[in-house]
Amino acid sequence: MVLVSGSGTNLQALIDASTSPDYGVEIVAVGSDRPxxxxxxxxxxxxxxxxxxxxxxxxxxxxxxxxxxxxxxxFDPDLVVLAGFMKLAGPAFLALFGGRTLNTHPALSPSFPGMHGPRDALAYGVKITGATLFVVDEGVDTGPIVAQVAVPVLDDDDEDTLHERIKASERAMLVEWVGKLARENFHIDDRAVRLGGAPT
Structure with missing residues (x-):
């Protein structure tokens, strides 16, 4: 299941990947808060x-x-992916899908949470930023981290150029890890996301 609010570039990448039998993912539905x-x-x-x-x-x-x-x-999904979904998951949603809802953030969490990760990274003067894939909790970009990818900040970057490079890396990370989590399952040990079922 994928939830969206915009153009759906991450969704398209997931759809493309899901056409391969080896990927191990079927997108059962796509929902949105905007028609x-x-x-x-x-x-x-x-x-x-x-x-x-x-x-x-x-x-x-x-x-x-x-x-x-x-x-x-x-739709009985195993995973819910927020792919550019611009609404926070609330208590009712998390009661059912907490621990198996994924989202991305265009920064290396816990740095620069919120709506303007690339802008905030530039303003702070960091030399490396990136993207984070995490399991959604009740906070804003605060959930357990699944994966991260680093993106260098170039001297001539502005918010748009930096964000576009982050989005390209973010998309590849999302596709890789959604497939991996679906094929291998995962559990959360304190804040650590581990592949495989929970230990007995």
Whole structure:
């Protein structure tokens, strides 16, 4: 299951990878909080079922979160991937899918959380930044880290050029690790994400 809010470049990379039998992943559905976006078109083009739940249709975020959790549960996914999904997972969603929902962040967590990782990295003057794949928890970009990839900051970088290079590395990391986690399973030992089932 993949949740999206925008153009769906990460989704497309996952769709492309999933066409290989060796990848071990089937995308059972794609959901969004926004109608009419390119990501939904990408999914529909490949025959993947889609749905939209707009927050504006609900009296409050808690009601939307409950319905989102129920909708996703109906597809019985092993993993939920937030691929550019611009809404925080709430308590109802995490009650069902906490520990198996993945998201990426365009910085090396725990540095530069929030919406502007590349901008904040440039402002701080770091020489290396990157992207982080993590298991979603109730915080903002605070969950247990699955994988990270480093991206050098170049002297002539601006926010856009740096972010584009981060996104390319982020996409490759996401595709590699979604496949790996799906094929090998994983568990969380304190904050450490370990491949394989939980030890007995």
């Amino acid at each position: 009419g976006i390119l990501a939904l078109e990408r999914a529909e083009k490949h025959g993947v079922e889609t749905f939209v739940l707009e927050t504006s249709s609900y009296a409050d975020r808690a009601s939307w979160d409950i319905d989102l959790a129920a909708k996703v549960e109906g």
